Amino acid sequence: MSGFDAALTAEAADLLYREAWHLDSRDWAAWLALYSEDAIFWAPAIAGEEGFSGDPDNDVSLIYLDRAGLEARIFRIEGRDSFASAPLPHTAHVVGNVRAAETKGAEIEVSATWLVNSFRRTDPPILRAGRYAYTLRRTAAGLAIARKTVYVLDDRIVGPIDIFNI
Amino acid sequence: MTGASAQSLVDDRPGDGIFRVRRAAFVEPALFERELERIFQRCWNYICHDSQVRERGQYVRGSIGRYPVFAIRGLDGEIRCFHDSCPHRGSMLTRGRSGVQPTITCRYHGWAFNADGRCIRVRGRDAGYSREALERLGTDLKPVARVASYRGFVFASLDPDVEDLETFLGGARPFVDLMADQSEEGMEVLKGESTYVMRANWKLQTENSTDGYHVATVHRNFAHTVRQREALAGEADDARARTEASRILDLESISSGGYDMGNGHMINWSDRGSPESAPLNEARGAIAARFGEGKARWMIDRGRTVTIFPNFFLNDVASTCIRLWRPVAVDLTEIDTWCLAPIGESAAARRARIRKYEDFFLPSSIAVPDDVRAMEVAHAGSLAAGGEAWNDLALGYATMVEGADDAARELGAAPLHSNPGRESETPFYAFWREWRRRMDGP
Ligand code: FES
Ligand SMILES: [Fe+2]
Numbered sequence: 001m002s003g004f005d006a007a008l009t010a011e012a013a014d015l016l017y018r019e020a021w022h023l024d025s026r027d028w029a030a031w032l033a034l035y036s037e038d039a040i041f042w043a044p045a046i047a048g049e050e051g052f053s054g055d056p057d058n059d060v061s062l063i064y065l066d067r068a069g070l071e072a073r074i075f076r077i078e079g080r081d082s083f084a085s086a087p088l089p090h091t092a093h094v095v096g097n098v099r100a101a102e103t104k105g106a107e108i109e110v111s112a113t114w115l116v117n118s119f120r121r122t123d124p125p126i127l128r129a130g131r132y133a134y135t136l137r138r139t140a141a142g143l144a145i146a147r148k149t150v151y152v153l154d155d156r157i158v159g160p161i162d163i164f165n166i
Numbered sequence: 167m168t169g170a171s172a173q174s175l176v177d178d179r180p181g182d183g184i185f186r187v188r189r190a191a192f193v194e195p196a197l198f199e200r201e202l203e204r205i206f207q208r209c210w211n212y213i214c215h216d217s218q219v220r221e222r223g224q225y226v227r228g229s230i231g232r233y234p235v236f237a238i239r240g241l242d243g244e245i246r247c248f249h250d251s252c253p254h255r256g257s258m259l260t261r262g263r264s265g266v267q268p269t270i271t272c273r274y275h276g277w278a279f280n281a282d283g284r285c286i287r288v289r290g291r292d293a294g295y296s297r298e299a300l301e302r303l304g305t306d307l308k309p310v311a312r313v314a315s316y317r318g319f320v321f322a323s324l325d326p327d328v329e330d331l332e333t334f335l336g337g338a339r340p341f342v343d344l345m346a347d348q349s350e351e352g353m354e355v356l357k358g359e360s361t362y363v364m365r366a367n368w369k370l371q372t373e374n375s376t377d378g379y380h381v382a383t384v385h386r387n388f389a390h391t392v393r394q395r396e397a398l399a400g401e402a403d404d405a406r407a408r409t410e411a412s413r414i415l416d417l418e419s420i421s422s423g424g425y426d427m428g429n430g431h432m433i434n435w436s437d438r439g440s441p442e443s444a445p446l447n448e449a450r451g452a453i454a455a456r457f458g459e460g461k462a463r464w465m466i467d468r469g470r471t472v473t474i475f476p477n478f479f480l481n482d483v484a485s486t487c488i489r490l491w492r493p494v495a496v497d498l499t500e501i502d503t504w505c506l507a508p509i510g511e512s513a514a515a516r517r518a519r520i521r522k523y524e525d526f527f528l529p530s531s532i533a534v535p536d537d538v539r540a541m542e543v544a545h546a547g548s549l550a551a552g553g554e555a556w557n558d559l560a561l562g563y564a565t566m567v568e569g570a571d572d573a574a575r576e577l578g579a580a581p582l583h584s585n586p587g588r589e590s591e592t593p594f595y596a597f598w599r600e601w602r603r604r605m606d607g608p
């Protein structure tokens with residue numbers, strides 16, 4: 001990201017921290033409320049040695065969901081009927097290296113780095129890491145997430161990946 | 167169970183209506199070593215799809231059991247497969263999982279090879295090596311004994327005397343054709359690959375790949391979740407974007423079945439609840455004109471899993487998937503998955519195909535994680551009492567028929583036995599008979 005705005009970065013970081021907190025405390029409704037109605041949640045897949053898949057309409061992504069898709073993921077988690085997701089692992093997100101800048105059209109671009117540790121009694125502990133790229137939008141209720149891109153660095157994936165552990 | 171013969175692990179008594187497999191077959195470490203030697207080192211092993219090695223010098227890394235290999239398109243356009251091991255002192259030669267290396271230079275001491283495998287440089291050759299020494303050590307890349315491709319699917323074998331690939335694929339060929347024939351322009355592997363890990367024996371994946379019995383239990387959550395999503399999003403304008411949950415939730419309303427295609431290959435199929443939801447539906451006219459109505463029905467209206475012995479499948483149910491599961495240890499399997507798509511399909515069909523693939527076939531999807539869990543738990547439970555207990559594969563025995571059923575005849579396929587209904591375990595007999603034959607054979 002080119003520009004960097006300290007005040008905006010503090011405001012954006014607060015949103016990212018709240019999001020991570022909601023996920024770790026399994027407050028799915030509060031988590032989803034951070035997303036705009038037209039939000040897109042995208043985790044590209046690894047492509048080749050050093051790259052990620054690009055255009056989600058032509059390449060395979062790990063996850064590409066609109067808001068209804070995110071809501072359905074919550075339905076899956078809360079229903080406790082998914083073999084893989086019950087019991088849920090305990091997760092701890094650590095979000096850092098947050099930088100934000102305003103772009104044209106009053107949208108805010110944010111980049112950050114993340115680590116998630118997941119623990120479940122029956123499984124080995126799982127450490128995942130990656131980068132986030134957000135597009136935030138200012139609304140009456142504060143900043144909303146219009147788009148979140150999650151780059152997952154694992155190219156040999158251990159354990160399931162879902163919205164709560166990346 | 168150490169040293170148990172495969173014979174004693176597979177109790178196959180057709181006359182008595184008994185077919186069972188001792189759980190030790192999944193968990194016994196000594197058997198795993200024997201499998202690498204008796205099965206993987208002698209069998210045809212899937213390596214890649216030819217769309218992944220389109221250019222000269224383009225390569226894909228693969229493995230045969232534990233042996234590292236790679237397939238590469240040569241300067242002459244031919245696809246070859248080599249041991250991924252430098253003739254000098256054994257260093258792996260590929261730099262990544264895939265890429266383009268028209269000249270393969272070993273990073274260790276700088277020997278170089280062209281894409282046909284010929285050595286083109288030994289650094290310090292004249293000063294350091296006698297001609298006799300170079301001749302003795304052999305400077306060209308060591309080819310894997312046999313490479314062959316069927317309809318774009320490239321296989322390799324370490325056994326120079328292995329039967330022809332076509333003979334090996336045998337009865338499964340019409341079902342492989344159902345994937346290969348989806349576009350006159352050919353098929354392509356899409357960008358965006360995935361490798362994930364399963365803490366379970368590789369044969370649990372082979373069974374699960376053709377197991378229709380778990381669909382209604384393990385994947386009912388998938389079906390409910392997509393139903394919920396579609397309810398939230400409102401009816402999609404484009405039918406292709408819809409995911410039919412009915413084939414999972416309402417088995418009574420559709421036809422389905424399973425086949426033993428011989429040589430260890432297995433088929434499981436179900437009619438789609440709503441054929442309009444198949445991305446390929448847009449090509450129905452062209453496909454029916456080229457291949458007839460029967461084959462069009464098989465390609466578009468029917469979902470299929472085509473499990474090729476020992477560790478490879480083509481799946482055209484939720485979306486089109488190539489999956490390869492690699493044995494790493496008796497209780498550890500690495501799984502590669504790719505989306506295979508018809509070249510030239512519409513943008514809307516491509517998008518729908520990709521979304522459905524992501525819904526089902528990835529470790530980040532809402533189906534595969536549940537499968538992986540199921541197999542890991544099955545492995546863990548199979549350790550009970552040293553694997554002494556039997557998996558009695560009796561489900562569907564009563565409905566099994568010799569030879570083809572009407573659906574198979576429509577395709578001109580010749581199963582050894584058929585079962586009308588995907589909730590049967592009789593297709594597994596194909597795998598276990600082949601497994602036993604190879605494990606106990608000469
Ligand atoms: S090991 Fe390859 S050049 Fe020495
Ligand atoms: Fe499954």
